[in-house]
Amino acid sequence: MLPAVAAQAITHYTQPGDLVLDPMCGIGTTLIEALHQGRRAIGVEYEPHWVDVTQANLDLARRAGVDPDARAIHGDARQLATLLPPDLAGQVALVVTSPPYGPSTHGQVTVTPGGGVHKYHHLYGNTLDRGNLANIGHHRLLTGFTKILTHTAAFLRPGGHVVITLRPWREHAELIDLPAQITACGRAADLTPTERCVALLARIAQDDLVARGSFFQRDFIGKQRRAGLPLHLIAHEDLLVFQRTETPVRSFHPRGPSQHPTATARPLFSVDTQASELAGAAATGPQLGRAA
Known part of the structure; x- marks a missing residue:
């Protein structure tokens, strides 16, 4: 929320x-x-x-x-x-x-030198519940x-x-x-x-929307695109x-x-005309960070 x-x-x-x-x-x-x-x-x-x-x-x-x-x-x-x-x-x-x-949430992350990024508190309780x-x-x-x-x-x-x-x-x-x-x-x-x-x-830029996706969202989208599935970050x-x-x-x-x-x-x-037009344009835009 x-x-x-x-x-x-x-x-x-x-x-x-x-x-x-x-x-x-x-x-x-x-x-x-x-x-x-x-x-x-x-x-x-x-x-x-x-x-x-x-x-x-x-x-x-x-x-x-x-x-x-x-x-x-x-x-x-x-x-x-x-x-x-x-x-x-x-x-x-x-x-x-x-x-x-x-079952997943945004969660929190820690970075271990040489060990990469690790998530925690990223699941709703016990998955067997x-x-x-x-x-x-x-x-x-x-x-x-x-x-x-x-x-x-x-x-x-x-x-x-x-x-x-x-x-x-x-x-x-x-x-x-x-x-x-x-x-x-x-x-x-x-x-x-x-x-x-x-x-x-x-963020509404001059002629574009810049989605505020998390590292994990962007990582997921990048992997899907490399696999041939043209997904986009959600921008709303x-x-x-x-x-x-x-x-x-x-x-x-x-x-x-x-x-x-x-x-x-x-x-x-209320969403002004510029934001509405950008949202519509972003729906078909090819760049990573645009809305689906």
């Missing part, structure tokens, strides 16, 4: 004192950004290690002078109804979260995430929003349109799609915005915000 994405969503959809929820909070980015803007926050995380990291980040915020009206709960978000206090039902103003793309959504396969992930969104909707106040940040990803070199699939999950949870936005993961994340309404609307326009009257009056993220 990019901190700027969480911060923008919190600024746009909440007021000071509102409650923000992340049912898959990881290291607590959503919670910390909510606290820095005077909101209350609560998160749920499956893996004990990341709960400890979230708590450390909350302690750091306290030492920085932020009143940490926040709580991280260890548990499976598919059981959200039994994990969160029942008096929070209908009280959450905003949910900001992101599903796992598989079938209770972890990251380890159960793509289709079961969608089923589990739908269940999470269904439980989440019960805690949203009327008109409350859900912001999900995610991107297309590759499984065995096949590109999977995860944003479209998560949109279907939101519909199945009786949430109304209102916006589909773009957050650039690239999708942000899907849903709303809890009394009468869900079964229509969604993937190229722009819904015309439903409950949709927000202004876009969560």
Whole structure:
């Protein structure tokens, strides 16, 4: 979760004192950004290690002078109804979260002289843990995430929003349109799609986009190209915005915000004409670092 994405969503959809929820909070980015803007926050995380990291980040915020009206709960978000206090039902103003793309994370690295680069904390817990959504396969992930969104909707106040940040990803070199699939999950949870936005993961140069891929992403792309598969670095994340309404609307326009009257009056993220043109051009560009 990019901190700027969480911060923008919190600024746009909440007021000071509102409650923000992340049912898959990881290291607590959503919670910390909510606290820095005077909101209350609560998160749920499956893996004990990341709960400890979230708590450390909350302690750091306290030492920085932020009143940490926040709580991280260890548990499976598919059981959200039994994990969160029942008096929070209908009280959450905003949910900001992101599903796992598989068993791997960005992780951290160390460099050993003469031994190369080594990753650690780059996997979601024990790969044999079938209770972890990251380890159960793509289709079961969608089923589990739908269940999470269904439980989440019960805690949203009327008109409350859900912001999900995610991107297309590759499984065995096949590109999977995860944003479209998560949109279907939101519909199945009786949430109304209102916006589909773009957050650039690239610098806008004079006439180009310069993707900010990690060393490992660039290494992977380079190996695939040398093998004859013309892949590109991903230069954006999708942000899907849903709303809890009394009468869900079964229509969604993937190229722009819904015309439903409950949709927000202004876009969560605005992309100027130059950025839009560059994104379109980058989609077919041959250079490493351009978007697919």
